[in-house]
Amino acid sequence: MSDTQSFIGKHRDLLDTPALLIDLDILDDNIQNMADYFSGISTDLRPHLKTHKNPIIAQKQIDAGAIGITCAKLGEAEAVVDFGIQDVLIANQIVGPQKIERLINLADRSRIMVAVDCSENVQDISDAAKSKGVTVRILIEVNIGMNRCGVEPGNDVLELAKHICDSPNLVFEGLMGYEGHIVARTSKDDREKAVKNDMQHLVDSKKLLTENGISVNIMSGGGTGTYDITSRIPEMTEIQAGSYVFMDSTYNRVEGLDKKFENSLSLLTTIVSRPQPKRIIVDAGMKVLTTEFGNPQPIGYSDLEMVGLSEEHGKLEASNDSINLKPGEKIKLLPTHCCTTVNLHDKCYGIRNEIVEYCWDITARGKAQ
Ligand SMILES: Cc1ncc(COP(=O)(O)O)c(C=O)c1O
Numbered sequence: 001m002s003d004t005q006s007f008i009g010k011h012r013d014l015l016d017t018p019a020l021l022i023d024l025d026i027l028d029d030n031i032q033n034m035a036d037y038f039s040g041i042s043t044d045l046r047p048h049l050k051t052h053k054n055p056i057i058a059q060k061q062i063d064a065g066a067i068g069i070t071c072a073k074l075g076e077a078e079a080v081v082d083f084g085i086q087d088v089l090i091a092n093q094i095v096g097p098q099k100i101e102r103l104i105n106l107a108d109r110s111r112i113m114v115a116v117d118c119s120e121n122v123q124d125i126s127d128a129a130k131s132k133g134v135t136v137r138i139l140i141e142v143n144i145g146m147n148r149c150g151v152e153p154g155n156d157v158l159e160l161a162k163h164i165c166d167s168p169n170l171v172f173e174g175l176m177g178y179e180g181h182i183v184a185r186t187s188k189d190d191r192e193k194a195v196k197n198d199m200q201h202l203v204d205s206k207k208l209l210t211e212n213g214i215s216v217n218i219m220s221g222g223g224t225g226t227y228d229i230t231s232r233i234p235e236m237t238e239i240q241a242g243s244y245v246f247m248d249s250t251y252n253r254v255e256g257l258d259k260k261f262e263n264s265l266s267l268l269t270t271i272v273s274r275p276q277p278k279r280i281i282v283d284a285g286m287k288v289l290t291t292e293f294g295n296p297q298p299i300g301y302s303d304l305e306m307v308g309l310s311e312e313h314g315k316l317e318a319s320n321d322s323i324n325l326k327p328g329e330k331i332k333l334l335p336t337h338c339c340t341t342v343n344l345h346d347k348c349y350g351i352r353n354e355i356v357e358y359c360w361d362i363t364a365r366g367k368a369q
Helices: 024-039 055-063 074-083 097-107 119-132 155-166 188-211 338-342
Strands: 019-023 069-071 087-093 111-116 136-141 170-176 218-221 265-276 279-282 304-309 314-318 330-334 347-352 355-361
Touching (some): 069 074, 074 087, 188 218
Parallel strands (some): 087 111, 111 136
Antiparallel strands (some): 265 330, 279 314, 304 314
16 A cells, blocks of 8 residues: 555544645535536536646546536646546647647547647648548637637638638537636626627627538637636537636635635645744745745634745744644645646545545646647
8 A cells, every 4th residue: 555545544634744635525516516507507517627637536527517628738638538538628729740649649539629720730630630540629719808829800710710621630610719817807797797798709700600601519618717607608618617626715706706616625734843933834835835826825824824935835924922833733725726736746635524535646737748
């Protein structure tokens, strides 16, 4: 039995730290709440793997009703297809001969779908698919205002769609537009207005294709902050939300989500030093936590604040001397960004009623290629 497996059945405080914890009851509730929402409408859920990077959790989402999985990278898609999940969207451009060869190999053993936004890439994927004798399903990514990847709405989308339809071994499935510039806006009203405005570009692009005799079967987009807005646009067929399974302190501030999804992810740390009454140091720094959205904060200690991280240390400041914590004791931290935090860890521990139930490998962690 490996060291990590030997913790199963024991109290979580016996785990060595830093250790990534998942509260299994909350995880199950988050998955079920999202599934319940989608069971009541005609749009489907295709959750994003990038949050948990774990095919076991992806399978739970599918068992609850999701139609497939969204990935950002080929390596993630390979991990879920290896696990046995077939319907996978890579919501990203796969460019260059090495990667296209891997894409074609995946197409040979799954219902892989990939986003494109330029003609050369379409040509390359078609050529490779033809020489291997496989078919690749294609979505055109449209820039609906995030200004990341994506064809500009309008005639460019039509021209690219015609090219795909005329290309051997490609199946044109539809359009994708991700409103990443809107998902974390705190005001629901603001999100609603922005989604209505920006997703109209995707809707108009669909109309243009349909008027030109090209059928658009799939309209994909949406994240955790907009799932219940974007999914109500009648043209949308699927939503790519990811963070809802874990949540984090950044998404906690997004109005409306707090009532639906709770924090299932935390990092268990050990206090390694209290050199001053008001300074407490934990064994978790920027090699196990991310800070692009701010410092993670202790759970359950309102008089303690994380004021800085170095590589392997987290520095907490207490607002009073009387706080009762000493070296060797454990506290949990709440990540500010669940997706990038998970990617720093090889394993996570599933906890129920404070007891370790599972140790899972985070299979697709670091699969950035
Ligand atoms: C293309 C795409 N779709 C969906 C999502 C899901 O976002 P969220 O984590 O807000 O649910 C992301 C997040 O980065 C994304 O890049």
